[in-house]
Amino acid sequence: MTAAALPSAPPRSRRRWKQPSILPGFPLAMGWTLTWLGLIVVLPLTALILRPWELGVGGVWATLTEPRVLAALRLSFGAAALAALTNLPLGLLVAWTLTRYEFPGRRIVDAIVDLPFALPTAVAGIALTALYAPTGPLGAPLAAAGIQVAYTPVGIYLALMFIGLPFVVRTVQPVLQDLDREVEEAAQTLGATHLQRFALVILPAVLPALISGFSLAFARAVGEYGSVIFIAGNMPLKSEIAPLLIVIKLEQYDYAGAAAVGLAMLVISFGALLAVNGLQLLLARRGRA
Amino acid sequence: MNFRPADDTSAATALEIKGVSKAFGRFPALKSVSLQAREREFLALLGPSGSGKTTLLRVLAGLETPDSGEVRFGGEDFLALPVRRRRVGMVFQHYALFRHMTVAQNIAFGLTVRKAAERPSKSEIADRVNNLLQLVQLEGLDKRYPSQLSGGQRQRVALARALAIEPRMLLLDEPFGALDAQVRRELRRWLRELHDRAGVTTVFVTHDQEEALDLADRVAILKDGELVQLGTPNEVYENPADPFVFDFLGQTCRMPGVVAQGRLQVADWVSEAPAGAPQGAVEVFFRPDEVSFGAPDAPGLLAQVKGVAQRGPDVRIDCRVGEADVEFQAHGPTLPQGVGAGRSVRVLPLRPQVYAA
Numbered sequence: 001m002t003a004a005a006l007p008s009a010p011p012r013s014r015r016r017w018k019q020p021s022i023l024p025g026f027p028l029a030m031g032w033t034l035t036w037l038g039l040i041v042v043l044p045l046t047a048l049i050l051r052p053w054e055l056g057v058g059g060v061w062a063t064l065t066e067p068r069v070l071a072a073l074r075l076s077f078g079a080a081a082l083a084a085l086t087n088l089p090l091g092l093l094v095a096w097t098l099t100r101y102e103f104p105g106r107r108i109v110d111a112i113v114d115l116p117f118a119l120p121t122a123v124a125g126i127a128l129t130a131l132y133a134p135t136g137p138l139g140a141p142l143a144a145a146g147i148q149v150a151y152t153p154v155g156i157y158l159a160l161m162f163i164g165l166p167f168v169v170r171t172v173q174p175v176l177q178d179l180d181r182e183v184e185e186a187a188q189t190l191g192a193t194h195l196q197r198f199a200l201v202i203l204p205a206v207l208p209a210l211i212s213g214f215s216l217a218f219a220r221a222v223g224e225y226g227s228v229i230f231i232a233g234n235m236p237l238k239s240e241i242a243p244l245l246i247v248i249k250l251e252q253y254d255y256a257g258a259a260a261v262g263l264a265m266l267v268i269s270f271g272a273l274l275a276v277n278g279l280q281l282l283l284a285r286r287g288r289a
Numbered sequence: 290m291n292f293r294p295a296d297d298t299s300a301a302t303a304l305e306i307k308g309v310s311k312a313f314g315r316f317p318a319l320k321s322v323s324l325q326a327r328e329r330e331f332l333a334l335l336g337p338s339g340s341g342k343t344t345l346l347r348v349l350a351g352l353e354t355p356d357s358g359e360v361r362f363g364g365e366d367f368l369a370l371p372v373r374r375r376r377v378g379m380v381f382q383h384y385a386l387f388r389h390m391t392v393a394q395n396i397a398f399g400l401t402v403r404k405a406a407e408r409p410s411k412s413e414i415a416d417r418v419n420n421l422l423q424l425v426q427l428e429g430l431d432k433r434y435p436s437q438l439s440g441g442q443r444q445r446v447a448l449a450r451a452l453a454i455e456p457r458m459l460l461l462d463e464p465f466g467a468l469d470a471q472v473r474r475e476l477r478r479w480l481r482e483l484h485d486r487a488g489v490t491t492v493f494v495t496h497d498q499e500e501a502l503d504l505a506d507r508v509a510i511l512k513d514g515e516l517v518q519l520g521t522p523n524e525v526y527e528n529p530a531d532p533f534v535f536d537f538l539g540q541t542c543r544m545p546g547v548v549a550q551g552r553l554q555v556a557d558w559v560s561e562a563p564a565g566a567p568q569g570a571v572e573v574f575f576r577p578d579e580v581s582f583g584a585p586d587a588p589g590l591l592a593q594v595k596g597v598a599q600r601g602p603d604v605r606i607d608c609r610v611g612e613a614d615v616e617f618q619a620h621g622p623t624l625p626q627g628v629g630a631g632r633s634v635r636v637l638p639l640r641p642q643v644y645a646a
Contacts, residue, residue, distance in 0.1 A: 183388075188352070
């Protein structure tokens with residue numbers, strides 16, 4: 001069956017790719033958006049995507065399957081995911097306390113939440129190291145109890161929690177603030193216990209925000225460098241994170257190798273964020289389709 | 290107007306509120322309010338904003354704790370019960386539906402949160418939900434989310450959700466406040482029918498006098514946290530306890546007058562003072578449409594007609610009575626001859642209320 005045998009379709013006006021709008025300036029706005037995104041985001045990433053293939057497919061594969069690289073990637077993504085997950089309940093609790101209760105100094109506590117944003121990450125790393133080093137005020141008793149924090153993956157996890165917390169708090173807080181109290185009261189009059197109110201009414205309402213907070217904290221933690229390298233100890237195969245490995249490769253003039261590790265991080269991060277966004281979309285559609 | 294026969298006084302008292310006071314900081318929201326509601330009664334709490342009506346309703350639900358006073362339901366101390374054990378169905382002005390749940394899940398909520406031992410089976414819950422959907426006329430919408438419903442439909446879901454727990458008392462906080470006039474009137478009738486069928490004591494908060502008079506068996510009028518009057522719609526409309534109630538229940542004409550020796554004088558109109566009228570300087574209140582018009586030699590207030598304006602079925606008659614401008618109302622077809630701009634007429638208030646000035 002060929003196209004010619006089909007009855008000819010009635011002439012159709014060309015499909016418009018953009019609905020007409022009363023808002024002026026679409027070509028200009030779209031043009032700038034694309035130019036800017038291209039220059040700032042796409043161009044460097046393209047370079048990153050192209051660079052490793054100098055090594056050939058086999059070379060890239062060899063670089064990425066090095067035990068040291070694999071261990072670093074596992075540690076970076078594992079610690080970042082674990083830290084972001086831990087930040088979910090903690091961040092929710094902080095946001096809850098800040099929105100639900102009136103107490104003296106609430107504004108100060110509210111401001112402290114933002115400190116990990118503002119602090120240079122290296123400063124945070126040095127402070128954490130000083131605290132948790134085996135001789136530090138917190139590290140010493142912990143070491144006595146047989147727990148070593150600094151210079152181990154536990155230290156990395158701690159540093160990533162520190163930098164990720166504000167992301168969860170700041171995404172959840174406005175949602176909690178806007179939560180209609182009457183909805184909780186309705187649940188209460190219908191016989192729901194505290195726990196049921198939290199699990200069935202509040203949690204579903206803040207879940208999309210929690211997921212956003214998670215992906216932000218996770219993305220930030222994966223790329224975190226400054227605060228981690230001080231406390232990590234950076235022992236290959238044990239406490240060496242992938243960003244550090246990239247720097248090491250750069251210092252050894254292994255640009256293609258560094259780019260290969262970078263590309264791997266990019267792909268994994270992108271995949272993870274895509275999955276998280278998909279989950280969020282699914283949840284959002286449930287409520288307001 | 291409400292022409293329902295006076296309610297059955299033999300019904301037992303269900304709800305008893307005694308001396309309930311509540312203050313928010315320094316602001317007294319309720320000042321020693323006492324009232325009762327009978328079993329299956331439809332009681333309206335009517336008042337302007339800030340009168341404490343919503344606070345009183347929330348005290349009944351358990352969402353506010355009064356500073357003092359007593360609330361009993363069916364003889365039981367209601368204040369000793371936590372909210373979730375009171376089994377009251379509460380309907381909020383802004384519906385307060387669970388946005389992430391379907392209509393069916395919303396309605397079933399009060400049943401699904403029960404302890405396993407008290408929870409009906411899945412099929413029983415589904416049956417109950419279906420019956421309620423039928424009752425609120427939303428069959429087939431069970432799988433929708435609240436965002437896919439109109440305001441009136443959402444409020445009916447909220448009502449079905451409240452009824453699902455077979456409440457001992459139904460509490461409605463301005464349930465039609467966010468809806469437009471047409472939907473309001475429809476839902477009002479429907480709610481009354483629903484109440485009569487469900488047979489549950491209902492307390493309804495509104496600031497709309499028309500709604501309260503139309504719906505309720507009895508109306509409690511609150512002002513500044515105090516109960517001003519409690520009675521059937523006809524009682525409160527025909528015998529408002531004070532100028533505030535008179536003014537709040539409808540349009541008002543007020544004129545100064547004097548009561549002496551059993552005679553009431555308002556401007557140049559002298560009549561027999563109503564029984565129990567205060568002596569001396571008084572204020573005379575009457576409704577602008579409860580007047581009859583007569584020739585200049587008939588009894589009544591002498592009025593110079595300044596203008597007659599037809600507005601749909603109603604006619605507005607602007608007059609000058611003595612030193613004051615007064616606006617009367619009449620129904621178009623019943624407007625008597627001889628009332629026209631520039632004419633002098635006598636206006637006789639049919640049911641004047643006299644309050645001490």
